[in-house]
Amino acid sequence: MAAEKQEVYSNVESMSQKLFEINDFIHDNPETGNQEFKAVELLTKTLEDNGFTVERGVAGLKTAFVATYVHKGGGPTIGFLAEYDALDKLGHGCGHSIIGTAGIGAGIALSKSLGDTPATIIVYGTPAEETTSGKLPMVAAGLFDKLDVALMTHPGDRTTVGSKSLxxxxxxxxxxxxxxxxxxxxxxxxxxxxxxxxxxxxxxxxxxxxxxxxxxxxxxxxxxxxxxxxxxxxxxxxxxxxxxxxxxxxxxxxxxxxxxxxxxxxxxxxxxxxxxxxDNKVLVESLNNVLLENAKAVGATQILPPPESTGSTDFGSVTFRVPGAELGIAFVPVGTPGHSKDFVAAGTTETGHAALITATKTLAGTGYDLITKPELLKQVKADFKALSASK
Ligand SMILES: [Zn+2]
Structure with a gap:
């Protein structure tokens, strides 16, 4: 493995205490859709402290943001999506504190180890997934169109890729x-x-x-x-x-x-x-494969095929426009239902923290591969185009 990729992982490890703090703060201060002011303040400050340029209040949403890091100009543009809204009365019963923290963690870790390779890293703060679906106005505003690939994670009962969404x-x-x-x-x-x-x-x-x-x-x-x-x-x-x-x-x-x-x-x-x-999620197999390989490389556990039945997510509308993939990351036992007290409880445990680190490394490692292996990125884009043509 390239020394730089190993460095991406070490970056995540040296940030791990900070990432736990951010995750636990968001978890313990649950904010519902479009009210995620504390979460956004913490996430955007961390990004700014690490050299990202942050634009807040994008697409007419008070708690949406776009944070950009341009390295040596040009190059592939990789996006990491952060969610951070909680469920009314329940709290963080869908693991979004981990999504938000992994999203910024991956962007920061990757931005520090690009060597001579030009690339642009964008972290998107996408609010209100559970309610008004912040990604929809962001899609409509064309904010994702500049991406070569969009990546995110979602905690659940298994580590998986290729989950459908309706x-x-x-x-x-x-x-x-x-x-x-x-x-x-x-x-x-x-x-x-x-x-x-x-x-x-x-x-x-x-x-x-x-x-x-x-x-x-x-x-x-x-x-x-x-x-x-x-x-x-x-x-x-x-x-x-x-x-x-x-x-x-x-x-x-x-x-x-x-x-x-x-x-x-x-x-x-x-x-x-x-x-x-x-829109439904568009599943790009070559992209899902590289995501899963990266998860395996950093020791992800409970690796299983995606569940057969599924709901819907506003990330689907992102993957309809640009190649995108979501890593399901295990942080509760197989079969544990989402939007549950079990999900809330798992968010700040040792298992939850381990899932956060594994997801952050996987996302950053996948971004690294896409930036440094032009053939891979070309394949992903060709596969996406072929799927779009058949849509
Ligand atoms: Zn969710």
Missing amino acids: ALNLVDFVFEGKASHAAASPEKGISALDGVMMLFNGVEYLREHVRSDTRIHGIVTDGGAAANIVPERAAARFYVRGADRNYLNGVVERVYNVARGAALATGTKVTIKEIKAY
Whole structure:
């Protein structure tokens, strides 16, 4: 192994106490989406102390940042993504203190050992993954477009690469009818709730005729004011998900048509409001392979294939634009569910700290390989392009 790569690892080791402190501080001061002021202050200060130029409040988000380190001008541009939001009431039940700390740790460790090789390292502070999905406006603002590769880690029950994530549309349907006394003059009313109920029924019929990776799940968010009033307003919220953005777009349109049909059938008016949309993760095999090799090289444990079933992440929308990969890093026993008290508890343990160091070294080592092996980067970009062409 090149001496410089060994040096990248030693950089991580000599920072390890500092990284533990940062992780534990973020963990013990949990902040929910778009309120992560303390975390951002600590992370950006650490980056500045290490020679990064930090731009705060990017893409109109108070707690988003872009930290850039340009080494000898030009060269490949490698991005590390940091998350740091906690879950309301639970705290750091999704391991994001580790994601944020590993993201900056990898960027700093790598920036110090580039030798004569020109490269640009960018650390992205991406807020509110659990709520409003900070990466979406950052994607829309084109902040990731300059990257050759985007890398991040996520703690969980195994060390893994290639975890799928579903494209998603989160949609509100608001039906409007006409209120009336439900017993004395029902014929004068138009029930908005009827529209919602026909929407749910129509979705059940649609379910049979979509690809099996499709997930459509909704709740009634407004069912009317009282049982003796014909509801003049009713609303439902749906998640529509699928493995492939292009296919999902068609399913979403069919769900919208069900809603429009429900409105026509019931004489109500429907308003469709799309709250947010993620793309599915694009899995670049050559990039995932190099990430896994790097994890093995630094002694990662609990290495397993990714789980079959999956949710969605705003990182998917990043990997739709530029080649990207996520390292799942083990910090709880296999089978431990996410968003749990077990996740919270593991965040600052010896195992949590070990996972932080392993993830930081893996990300930095992968960045090092991509910068110093032009053939590898070329392969990754060609694979991504081929996948994009088939999208
Ligand atoms: Zn998470």
